[in-house]
């Protein structure tokens with residue numbers, strides 16, 4: 001009897017190994033997931049947009065929390081919100097010209113303000129002096145410009161009356177008694193229904209939505225919030241039912257659930273290598289700001305240079321990931337001149353060098369990364385890209401590359417780079433490793449921020 005039970009258990013175990021990965025909301029095999037995410041994996045570069053009432057104080061999107069403002073104190077921004085220069089077509093053109101292929105905008109941030117016309121709240125853009133659904137205009141403009149569109153939606157809400165005060169809330173308390181007092185009468189059940197109602201609106205009223213970016217969970221420690229607070233499983237199921245093709249980030253606190261997320265989201269830091277889970281490489285996207293804050297911050301000075309931003313993009317692709325680069329538009333509805341400068345310069349580089357970004361990924365391990373460079377690889381065309389972060393001098397040695405490369409050229413102008421021979425002279429005999437390849441580069445660095453060598457590989 002015991003033996004039979006054991007055999008059944010063993011059988012069940014093997015069946016579970018063979019069955020397709022269960023993705024919350026529907027069944028999906030690994031292959032189907034890869035196909036669903038194929039456009040995103042190929043596109044590599046997107047624009048994040050954080051826009052809302054916090055553009056007016058212009059000192060961080062967390063200003064309400066940082067300055068512990070009450071709803072009444074924060075209300076003045078609602079009463080003044082009127083971005084008279086808002087032209088999402090202009091934004092979309094700038095994103096596209098910079099080489100970005102998709103964009104994700106805040107439909108609601110932690111302050112609870114809704115940039116869309118929701119049936120379930122009065123705290124929304126249509127009740128401000130601006131008076132229109134800015135998300136609708138945004139979606140239309142970005143789609144027209146050929147970009148895929150996504151919504152960020154904050155799980156935190158510092159305005160909803162039923163959202164319990166937690167440690168991240170502007171009115172966070174210092175003792176249990178205070179928390180109990182503050183949270184008396186609040187009903188998170190109603191808030192959970194509110195989230196579902198709003199996410200349903202977002203995924204029903206705006207056509208096909210390509211990405212859902214839910215932000216975020218902080219379950220550890222006291223007075224945090226996680227999957228039970230958001231009813232994450234049911235929320236995720238609903239998202240997938242409403243938009244079966246959608247791609248979802250990983251902040252619902254369902255990291256351990258098969259299918260509980262599509263990609264991981266390292267925020268404001270560079271990963272040291274392709275992130276893994278249970279030993280497997282996973283899809284990832286780093287989200288990053290131009291300067292320190294996500295919302296418009298007038299006096300913030302730590303702006304990354306164009307080169308730093310390009311390195312961020314190239315390095316992400318070189319480790320198999322994407323970059324979502326954030327703009328915080330101003331209260332007038334424009335992109336600040338520092339954003340425009342950098343987008344222009346990125347676009348100038350992308351115009352000629354984007355083949356080393358789109359459809360590319362980490363290079364096969366047989367290719368060593370030369371010093372001061374980053375490698376990317378296009379498996380479909382079998383081309384390897386060497387990004388020269390620090391322009392080398394004339395003879396450029398690629399260790400172990402001999403016999404593997406058919407042809408070399410600069411990517412920006414398609415000009416041939418010839419192969420060199422070992423050099424001898426009286427004082428020094430270069431010991432050429434027989435498997436090294438030598439490229440003869442022009443002494444003058446081409447007029448490209450980061451020049452790219454394209455290697456057409458042997459089959």
Ligand code: GLC
Nearest residue numbers: 050061062215216267287294
């Ligand atoms: C964090 C911050 C938030 C920002 C987000 C972007 O969760 O709370 O302000 O929207 O990161 O990833």
